[in-house]
Amino acid sequence: MLAALAALLLAVACVRPARAEDGYDLWLRYRPIAAAQAQAYRPFATQLVAGRSTPTLAAARDELLRGLGGLLGAAPSSSGAVTRDGAVVLGTPTSSSLVAGLHLDTAGLGREGYLIRSVRVDGHAATVIAANGDVGALYGVFRFLRLLQTRQPLAHLDIREQPKVQVRILDHWDNLDRSVERGYAGQSLWGWPTLPDYLAPRYTDYARANASVGINGTVLNNVNAVALSLDERYLVKAAALAKVFRPYGIRVYLSARFSAPIELSGLHSTDPLDPQVRRWWRDKVDEIYRLIPDFGGFLVKANSEGQPGPQDYGRSHADGANMLADALAPHGGIVMWRAFVYSDKQPDDRAKQAYQEFVPLDGKFRGNVILQVKNGPIDFQPREPFHPLFGAMPKTPLMVEFQLTKEYLGFATHLVYLGALFEETLRADTWAHGKGSTVARVIDGSLDGHRLTGMAGVANIGSDRNWTGSQFDQANWYAFGRLAWDPQQSARAIAADWVRMTYTNDPRFVAPVVDMMMASREAVVDYMTPLGLAHLMGAGHHYGPAPWDDSLPRADWNPVYYHRADAQGIGFDRSASGSNAVAQYAAPVAAQFGDLTRVPDEYLLWFHRVPWDYRMRSGRTLWDELVHRYTHGVDEVKRMRRTWRGLSAYVDKERYDETTAFLGIQQQEAQWWRDACIAYFQGIARRPLPAGVEPPAHTLTYYESLSFPYAPGQAK
Structure with missing residues (x-):
């Protein structure tokens, strides 16, 4: 009896309760894997052989020890030579004579690419992680650890990867008072009051997370910039952050306010052709590089939404960008000039304005200028067609700008996997040089032979413990980094990796959650803006539905401008009979989008004004189809909730409960969207x-009466 009781107590003691998790570790959890799998992996990681250390190689070595120690239960021993089977050899030909002696083919990998290969060293089986540059070796370490995290075989490895995009950058819309425009995850990460003296450990963890997916740049401040960001008092703070990020291959950039010479130094003009103004920017750039030798350059929003710019002086966007480019060029810096512009005059169609302003300037920008173009022609809507500038400026490098923070997609509480949106845009065919001229090929430079390439994501990161405001919003940060590294990757495959690294490799969890993620973006489109509708959100805060809103002084700030519904029909006519915005696309695309019988249902009301009784491909009338889509969106959220309810056994309670609560909020708000818009x-x-369709729960008057003066993330 006593023996049985002792055995029972021992068994109870050996049962380890699930570790409480709050999401801080992101996809870099490195939790111990099952004993049998660990036993199979350990022979591949018996020792670590690393060459001469630099700050970046030290970070790579530490990450490898941290990851292997966490996953396998014991870190490999470190030594200077391979003495037994299972060594991991890390380094570059210049840092390691062992790597140099292997005579690996690293040609074409650049400084950021890497090799992971199974080799034999002095008769022993080993895995080499090698690169030309230190940061490439760091990226290789994260790739190797991902193999273990996703339970991939380690035998016979032969992986050769390099980024297809040069500038892979997060844009933080963070203000100096630590508020975040369109931020839904707490305050800014950057503790401006305590910088440069206190460097929070979170800064290093931010850098690690970015490096793990290949992100190599960060814009610290809001595109709606204040001049003070370029003052020496804040430049020394930015320099302190740059020092933390440098070992992880991350360069710091700043948003530059075009009128800074007036506001910081009392000049009377910021005319880009004024020699005094040009001299001010040269001196300012020299000052920045003295503090931050690897400074990346400037992001500029000019002559848009009231921001100052070169057009204030009768100059072009090229004049303004080139002035800054000339100041940065001696230091190797670049200018990312945003193409999100629209004039202060009332347009016939806001969707046309960026094209009208920038296409005439093709080929007039300096070589270190790249235009940053939103994925669609309006403003980060749940669905837009690809921006017509992609494929229309062959002489100018273009980078795509995605929004990770879900300003128009339910903020942090709605589960919306944006990998599907990113993939949809990147795979869209511009037909600029015939079939296969995808947006991905525009932004990776392969379509027109550009060397300066880029992809930007408006960050969804803040001071919340889980970084992004919700667990599943982490997936959008992760997917952005992976697709910036290689825009041809599969959003579904990326989602599967994220689920495995963030939660569990159990297929009973992975398969349904990946399916849920892949369906989530279409669900939000349906319950917010189906069939090509856009910008139906509440004015200013963009929270909740307000298709009735016509309160703002400028027409194109109001939802009614975009849907144009009346008793006869609904939709914005952008065909040849309307604004003819469709003509901004290449002829084959314009022919499809401009033809009512050929345009995909997803873009129907974006390009066409359609009678309510128009017969859809489904056989329903347009009115019935609209109601069906709104209802289907809500039903999809209900299905997501049912799926998640069945998965509690595979997730720690803390993260499970948070997602459960947020899915409940999402269902309530999806129903609100559906009911208000139908009413x-x-x-x-x-x-x-x-x-058989359920009517809205309330009258239209009720929905119109709702007010949200304290909705988060509003622009200041």
Whole structure:
């Protein structure tokens, strides 16, 4: 009896409760893997052989020891030579004579590419992680650890990878008071009051996370910049952050306010052709590089939404960008000039304005200028067609700008995997040089032979313990980095890696969660803006539905401008009979989008004004299809909740409960979206609901009465 009791107590003691998790570790959790799998992996990691150390190689070595120690339960021993099977050899030909002696073919890998290869060294089996540059070796370490995290075989490895995009950057819309424009994850990461003296450990963890997916740049401050960001008092703070990020291959950039010479030094002009103004920028850039020798350059928002710019002096965007480019060129810096512009005059179609302003300037920008173009022609909507500038400026490098923070997609509480949106844009065919001229090929430079290439993501990162405001919003940061490294990758495969690294490798969890993620973006499109509708959100805060709003003084700031619904029909006519925005696309694309019978349903009301009784491909009338889509979106969220409810056994309670609560919020708000929009559009269309469809829970008057003065993330 006593023996049985002792055995029972021992068994209970050996049962380890699930570790409480809050999401801080992101996809770099390195939790111990099952004993049998660990036993199979350990022979491949018996010792670590690393060459001469630099700050970056030290970070790579530490990450490898941390990862292997966490995953396998014991870190490999370190030594200067391979003495037994299972060594991991890390380094570059210049840092390691052992790597140099292997005579590996690293040609074409650049400074950021790497090799992971199974080799034999002095008769012993080994795995070499080698690169031309230190940062390439660091990227290789993260790739090797991902193999273990996702339970891939380690025998017979022969991996050769390099980034297809040069500038892979996060844009932080962070203000100096630590507020974040369109931020839904707490305050800014950057502790401006305590910098440069206190460097929070979180800065290093931020750098590690970015390096793990190949992100190599960060813009510290809001595109709606204040001149003070370029003052010496803040430059020394930026320099302190740059010092933390440098070992992880991350360069610091700053958003530059075009009028800074007036505001910081009292000049009377910022005319880009004024020699005094040009001299001010040269001196300022020299000052920055004295503090930050590897400074990346400037991001500029000019002559847009009230921001100052070269057009204030009758100059072009090229004049303004080239002035800054000339100041940066001696130091190797670049200018990322945003193409999100629209004039202060009332347009016939806001979607056309960037094209109208920039296409005439093709070929007039300096070689170190790259245009940063939003994925669609309006403003980060749940769905937009690809921006017509992609493929229309063959002489100018273009980088795509995605928004990770979900300003128009339910903020942090709605589960929306944006990898699907990113992939949709990147695979869109511009037909600029015939079939296969995808947006991915525009931004990776292969379509027009550009060497300066880039991809930017508006960060969804803040001071919240889980970094992004919710667990699943981490996946959007992860997917952005992976697709910036290689825009041809599969969003589904990336989602599967993220789920395995962030939660568990159990296929009973991975398969349903990946399916849920891949369906989530389409669900939000359906319950917010189906069939090509856009910008139906509340004005200013962009929270919740307000398709009725016509309160702002400028027409194109109001939802009614975009849907144009009346008793006859709905939609924005951008065909040849309307604004003819469709003509900004290459002829084959324009022919498809401009033809009511050929345009995909997803873009129907973006390009066409359609009668309510128009017969859709589904056989339904447009009105019935609209109601169906709104209802389907809500049903999809309900399905997501059911899926998640069945997965509690595979997730720690803390993260499970948070996602459970957020999915509940998402269902409530999806229902609100559905009901409010149906109530509004039914009042205009004057048609009955399809048979069997549940009517809105409240009257239109109720939905119109709702007010949200403290919705988070509003622009200041």
